[in-house]
Amino acid sequence: MFVKLFQSSSCLLNRRNRHQFLSTLFINLICIAHGIGVGWLSPTLRKIQSDESPVEFSLSITEISWVGSALGLGAVVGNILMGVIHSHVGSRLCLLIIAFPHSCLWFLVYFAKSTEYLFIGRFLAGISSGSMYIVHPIFLSEISDAKIRGTFGSMVMLSVNVGVLLGYILGTHLAYHIIPFVVLILPVSYFISNLFFIRESPMHLIRKGKYSEAEQSFRYYKNIKEENQISEMPEFEAMKETLTQSDKNSDKLTVKDFLTRAAIRAYGSAAVLVIVNQFSGLFAMINYMSDIFALSGSTMNPDTCTIVIGIVQILGSYTTTLLCDIWGRRILLIVSTAGVVVSLTAFGLFSYFAQWHDLSEWSWVPLLFMSSYIFLGNVGLIGCFFVVLVEMFPLKIRSKAASSAIVVCSMFVFLALNILPICMAQLGIPVTMWSCAAITAFGFVYFVFFLKETKGKSMLED
Incomplete structure (x- = not known):
């Protein structure tokens, strides 16, 4: 049985x-390290605002919003930087x-003397994450087979979510000045x-004309032995011919190539995907999760709830890795957006009634709704995001269009991180949650009627 399992092309x-x-x-x-930086902020902000602050300065609501959103600003810089140099220097460098x-983030955290240290550290971490979200999807799409590419x-977001959970735990249970030494092991x-x-x-x-090195790389990533090269190397020759022809045509790239019917449809889908991905609040709320639970009307320990959410987030991402290449991207996005709408609406209703009634006996309800929100959000909107974003564009404009979409996404990351604490x-909490639910509901309708499935699509085709 195990022999047959290992022989499966999807194993x-x-x-x-x-x-x-x-x-x-x-x-x-590095995705795990990035996730730790994201998750660490939530319990750490509560510590800094407490009477037992580990640092010599405090943070106002405005300063919290800027420290949180600095990640988004850095991500824009990282996106643009990698978009410019990637095609020239390659993925490995x-x-x-x-x-x-x-790595600079954790040095600045350790030596922090003012808010500016944390802002600059989060900004540099944003450069790293913005670069990562450009390079990782492209690199993985270029080395992996179509059946396992999803x-x-x-797994990129699964790794980030593992890091977020570790960040919650480390930020809650370890001393502020110990954490940087622990986390630096990862980068x-x-x-x-x-x-x-x-x-x-x-x-x-x-693309660089290094055909001998390309053949060796292809053999390495496909694990081709000498005895198998007769049957498997024609795939390399087909890739070489397609890319060589594509490069010849790339010199003829014009405005018309960005205005084809397929391209315009992809722009629409990408715009909806990016907007819903960020303004559903799935990433922004992770950064402020402890504060959200503290304001929700629940009497449960906010840091404990946050750690539970970290575990649920991993389960949602892992579910995506299991189902993405079986069910397809579209169905996961539809299920994900529907679940997010219901969960956020219910969470907002609880918080609303908790303002007027004693709901202490039901203090577990916000954790239930938030767990549902995070799990279902990660199943599609988070887990499939970069996979779909790369796959939906036509081959000729894919690199430039996907990079531009990720830059726009990073701008929205900054905006969402900046306004969320102010909105709360x-x-x-109720109005903030209902607003995110309304935006997600729009995405649900679009995905049902207009989104095209990309499962099994070759990276050499439109």
Whole structure:
């Protein structure tokens, strides 16, 4: 039975897929580190605002919103930076560069003397995450087979969510000045493993005319032995021919290529996907989860609830890795948006009635609704986001269009992170939740009627 399982082309431990899987694990070490930086902020903000603050300064609501949203500003810079240099230097060097700005975050956290230290640290971490969200999807799409590409792509967010949970736990239970030394192990391990075990993608090497190196890279990622090259190497020749022809045509890239029917449809889908992804609040709320529970009307410990949410988030992302290449991207997005709408509406209703009635006996209800929101949100809107974003654009404009969409997404990250704490303080939890639910409901309707399925789509086709 196990032999048949390992021989399946969709099994991650299949002979052909093993090096792809190993490479995915290595590059996702920085995703875990990024997640820790995101999750760490939530309990740490509560500590800084308490009487037992580990630092010598306090934060106002405005300063909290700017420290939180600095990640989004940095992400825009990282997106643009990688969008400019990626096609020239390749994925491998870009992957190595990502480790440095993230490492700077933890040095600034340790030596923080004022709000500016945390702002700059989060900004640098944003550069790392923005770069990561450009390089990782492209690199994984270029080295992985179509049958497992969705699984590998969704593992990026699974790794981030593992990091978020670790960030919640570390931020809650470890001393402020101990955490940087613990977390720095990850970017260092990431850099070393990528330096010695990651090779440049064969597609990039073909575009650069390095055909011999591209063939070696293809053999490595497809784990092709000498005895199998007769049956498997024609795939490399087909890739080489397609990309060579594509490069010849790329010189003729014009405005018309960005205005084709397929391109315009992709813009619409990408715009809805980006807007709903951010203004459903799924990422922004993770950064302020402890404060949300403290304001929700629940009497449960906010930090404990936050850790539970971290576990639920991982379960949602893992579900995506299991179902993305079985059910497809579209159905997961539809289920995800529907669940988010119901959960946010219910959470808002509880918080609204908790203002006027004693609901202490029902204090577990916000945790239930928030868990449902985070689980179902991660199943599609988060887990499938980068997979769908890369796959939906036509081949000729894919790189530029996907990079531009991610830049816009990072701008929305900054906006959502900046306004969420202000909305919670000025409008209250109920109105904030209902507003996010309304935006997500719009996405649900669009995905049902207009979104095109991209499961099994070759990266060499439109």
